[in-house]
Amino acid sequence: MEGPIALRVWGKGLGLPSVDAECIAAITYLAHTSESNPDFTYTIISDYDTDSSPNGDFPVLSDTFKKTAGYGSIIKELENVGFGINNSLSAEQQSELPAWTSFIQQRGQELLDLYLYASYYNYWDQMSPAFTKILPWYYNYIIPPARRAAAIARTKYLGIRSLDIDNLDDVPTDKDGRISGKPSATTTSLSPAQSTPQQVLDQQRMQKWLRVQKHSDTFQLYQLSEAFFRPLNDLLGEKKYLLNEDEPTSLDCLAIGYLAPMLLAPVTQPWLADALKQRFPKLQKYTARFHGQTFGHQGIFSKDIMESAPSPSTYEGIKFMSQSISGWVVSWKNTVTPDPTINRTSPSHFYSTPFLSSAPIQAIALSATVIAGLAFAASKYILVQSGDDNVFTHDKRKGTVRLTDMGEAGAALAAFGQRREIDAGVERERQRTGRATVVEVDVEGENGDIGRQVLVS
Amino acid sequence: MSKPSQATSDDTSPRTKPTRSILSIPPSLKRLFDEFPLVTYAANELPARSVSVPNKRDRADIHAFYDAHLSRRRSSEGGGRGGGKGQRDDALHAFFSWAGEGDVSPNVASFNPGCLRWQAYLVSQGIKFHVVPSNNHASFPHSLPLVASHPHAGGPFAQPIITSEGLGKWAKKSGEMGMKEDAFMALVDGPVRRAWLFSMYMTPNFEKLTVPCYIDAHTSSPIIRLFSARELRQAAQAELLKYKPVIDERAIYSDAEDAFQALDSYFSRREEGTKPTTLLDAAVFAYTYLLLELAEDGWADRRLADMVRGLEGLRAHKEEIRKGYFRARPPGVWRRSKMVDV
Numbered sequence: 001m002e003g004p005i006a007l008r009v010w011g012k013g014l015g016l017p018s019v020d021a022e023c024i025a026a027i028t029y030l031a032h033t034s035e036s037n038p039d040f041t042y043t044i045i046s047d048y049d050t051d052s053s054p055n056g057d058f059p060v061l062s063d064t065f066k067k068t069a070g071y072g073s074i075i076k077e078l079e080n081v082g083f084g085i086n087n088s089l090s091a092e093q094q095s096e097l098p099a100w101t102s103f104i105q106q107r108g109q110e111l112l113d114l115y116l117y118a119s120y121y122n123y124w125d126q127m128s129p130a131f132t133k134i135l136p137w138y139y140n141y142i143i144p145p146a147r148r149a150a151a152i153a154r155t156k157y158l159g160i161r162s163l164d165i166d167n168l169d170d171v172p173t174d175k176d177g178r179i180s181g182k183p184s185a186t187t188t189s190l191s192p193a194q195s196t197p198q199q200v201l202d203q204q205r206m207q208k209w210l211r212v213q214k215h216s217d218t219f220q221l222y223q224l225s226e227a228f229f230r231p232l233n234d235l236l237g238e239k240k241y242l243l244n245e246d247e248p249t250s251l252d253c254l255a256i257g258y259l260a261p262m263l264l265a266p267v268t269q270p271w272l273a274d275a276l277k278q279r280f281p282k283l284q285k286y287t288a289r290f291h292g293q294t295f296g297h298q299g300i301f302s303k304d305i306m307e308s309a310p311s312p313s314t315y316e317g318i319k320f321m322s323q324s325i326s327g328w329v330v331s332w333k334n335t336v337t338p339d340p341t342i343n344r345t346s347p348s349h350f351y352s353t354p355f356l357s358s359a360p361i362q363a364i365a366l367s368a369t370v371i372a373g374l375a376f377a378a379s380k381y382i383l384v385q386s387g388d389d390n391v392f393t394h395d396k397r398k399g400t401v402r403l404t405d406m407g408e409a410g411a412a413l414a415a416f417g418q419r420r421e422i423d424a425g426v427e428r429e430r431q432r433t434g435r436a437t438v439v440e441v442d443v444e445g446e447n448g449d450i451g452r453q454v455l456v457s
Numbered sequence: 458m459s460k461p462s463q464a465t466s467d468d469t470s471p472r473t474k475p476t477r478s479i480l481s482i483p484p485s486l487k488r489l490f491d492e493f494p495l496v497t498y499a500a501n502e503l504p505a506r507s508v509s510v511p512n513k514r515d516r517a518d519i520h521a522f523y524d525a526h527l528s529r530r531r532s533s534e535g536g537g538r539g540g541g542k543g544q545r546d547d548a549l550h551a552f553f554s555w556a557g558e559g560d561v562s563p564n565v566a567s568f569n570p571g572c573l574r575w576q577a578y579l580v581s582q583g584i585k586f587h588v589v590p591s592n593n594h595a596s597f598p599h600s601l602p603l604v605a606s607h608p609h610a611g612g613p614f615a616q617p618i619i620t621s622e623g624l625g626k627w628a629k630k631s632g633e634m635g636m637k638e639d640a641f642m643a644l645v646d647g648p649v650r651r652a653w654l655f656s657m658y659m660t661p662n663f664e665k666l667t668v669p670c671y672i673d674a675h676t677s678s679p680i681i682r683l684f685s686a687r688e689l690r691q692a693a694q695a696e697l698l699k700y701k702p703v704i705d706e707r708a709i710y711s712d713a714e715d716a717f718q719a720l721d722s723y724f725s726r727r728e729e730g731t732k733p734t735t736l737l738d739a740a741v742f743a744y745t746y747l748l749l750e751l752a753e754d755g756w757a758d759r760r761l762a763d764m765v766r767g768l769e770g771l772r773a774h775k776e777e778i779r780k781g782y783f784r785a786r787p788p789g790v791w792r793r794s795k796m797v798d799v
Binding site: 050053054055070072076095096098099103150153227231234335338339380 | 478479480636637639640641643644646647648659694698699701702703704705706707708710711712715716718719722723726
């Protein structure tokens with residue numbers, strides 16, 4: 001690595017060095033690495049612009065020439081130049097390290113997604129304000145909702161639905177009793193005297209659904225937290241660190257990155273912190289100790305190496321907003337970062353989202369639908385306004401719709417019906433008087449049209 | 458019949474225009490729809506027995522395969538359980554998975570690692586089934602594999618339909634997987650799966666291998682093939698984008714390399730006598746079999762296959778399972794296009 005080493009992370013929040021778990025892990029790892037290798041110097045920059053990151057997210061370790069993103073890649077990169085803290089591991093532990101790293105990342109990320117992003121109150125009360133403090137105003141409309149949507153997409157398969165709406169009284173319902181989304185200020189708890197019977201019924205039905213859903217969700221959350229904490233608890237055993245007795249390793253730094261937000265984030269509904277404290281006290285003590293050892297008052301992490309990225313200019317803000325808006329219409333962002341170490345003969349060896357992807361087709365379909373809808377609405381408006389008697393006017397003269405109102409097919413049917421009427425009339429007359437005559441008369445109707453009336457006598 | 462011009466004089470009610478908004482349905486259409494009420498039918502039950510049992514010759518093949526498999530296990534175990542002599546001939550579970558037409562026998566590997574994992578696991582547990590070639594849209598949870606159990610086929614399946622989640626729960630209950638195996642399963646479900654998705658869907662492997670297997674068997678119309686292939690690739694890309702906002706190719710392959718090396722050393726260090734019948738073995742076998750079975754020039758992008766080919770422990774593990782526990786044959790699509798050394 002050449003040049004000054006800089007680690008870019010998301011900014012401080014929630015009482016922690018960063019709002020993102022992997023960033024906390026990277027900061028912890030660098031702090032402990034520089035403690036055991038005194039000639040390792042680095043700076044930490046709290047940044048917000050992820051365009052330069054290979055995987056679109058932080059942490060990113062950058063020197064003069066190269067950028068490395070992701071906790072595992074950062075560790076590998078530093079070990080390649082000789083800085084690391086995994087030296088004291090046995091060969092077997094070294095071989096198990098990727099497995100435990102992947103385990104913590106996968107399950108820990110899932111739990112944090114549910115705890116901090118999917119959970120309605122935790123997100124809007126704590127996470128969103130935390131992001132507001134560290135992002136420029138225009139990024140605040142893009143990044144936190146995108147992170148929340150990604151977290152919800154990742155955990156959708158679990159089917160835990162009651163985290164997003166928690167308080168029974170504040171849940172609004174549509175007319176048919178469906179949950180319409182976030183609690184709104186207008187639909188606070190209705191007292192039975194004020195609401196109609198239908199509304200009371202809907203609320204009861206929805207409350208019952210919510211109760212059942214909360215039961216199953218509580219059980220599933222219990223299973224999830226058990227599946228994450230129990231193996232870590234057993235791995236820790238009576239040791240001081242997860243793998244070693246004396247020294248922290250990269251696994252400890254990664255574990256702290258996920259356990260510290262779970263334990264220490266000051267959220268409105270701390271169900272995960274409660275689970276950790278009540279059921280896994282050993283793990284809780286380990287988290288508190290290691291966190292204090294790194295970031296506490298006498299911690300090895302010196303806060304003054306953290307600097308923030310320069311605040312953006314107005315021009316950058318406008319440019320970013322226009323790029324985002326045009327990004328909704330046509331997706332032009334690259335979704336795949338190619339591997340710079342491989343020489344490729346053909347530049348399009350892999351597929352990224354091409355410049356004109358399916359978004360134009362969708363845009364065309366959407367605009368066609370919108371135009372058709374507008375045309376229909378406009379035609380209705382014109383008809384209503386002009387008020388003339390036409391095909392949509394209810395004809396009060398006869399009390400039934402005339403088949404001729406329905407166009408040529410109607411006229412054909414009308415003629416057929418008239419034919420049958422004439423025949424029936426002829427039959428009746430014949431039965432009555434023995435003979436019948438059929439007279440056709442041209443008649444001018446109200447509208448001015450000439451119709452043919454047939455009289456049977 | 459009175460003349461029509463007289464009709465209006467009989468109508469004493471004032472002729473008012475009904476007030477309606479822009480969004481109201483035209484009255485003539487409303488009357489038409491009042492005449493024809495819609496009928497909502499009750500929901501259909503699940504098609505529990507709509508699967509056709511394979512013909513006699515295939516059934517005989519399947520039973521011969523299982524008898525050979527079980528006798529091999531019995532001879533190596535020295536005793537073991539009986540082969541279910543009182544069973545009916547056609548009492549076989551149905552395993553819906555991604556397979557080619559005519560690949561009914563359970564020893565023909567599926568080309569989808571998720572289905573192949575369960576196929577290998579069920580065979581190694583000795584559960585008899587026949588394979589029903591299927592696709593995502595045909596199954597109600599929209600994901601394969603799916604097991605439709607036969608009531609007379611014995612085995613541990615009590616419910617008529619078992620999804621892959623149910624199979625997971627059953628494997629965990631009967632499972633011999635400890636804490637360490639759980640951690641290694643996270644490796645298989647994380648970096649290995651992401652590298653497989655990237656290699657099979659985002660590189661030229663997509664046209665050469667993935668499209669013939671998944672798309673061409675279901676439709677022959679070129680327009681539908683084009684759009685289905687596009688949708689499939691976008692679904693795979695969306696799955697990869699769930700992990701990070703931008704797909705970093707270098708990180709994916711580097712993580713996969715670490716993962717394969719960790720699995721390699723795990724299997725090399727394992728004691729000699731342990732039988733590779735856990736879910737972890739089946740899951741790793743699914744990926745290594747599909748990566749190693751194809752000849753080198755069958756791949757358009759060989760990076761992942763070369764990674765596995767270089768690891769001795771994984772090759773030995775795959776051979777051990779293939780010889781002793783699941784005599785798999787390559788998928789029909791690969792054999793027919795002569796991409797495999799048969």
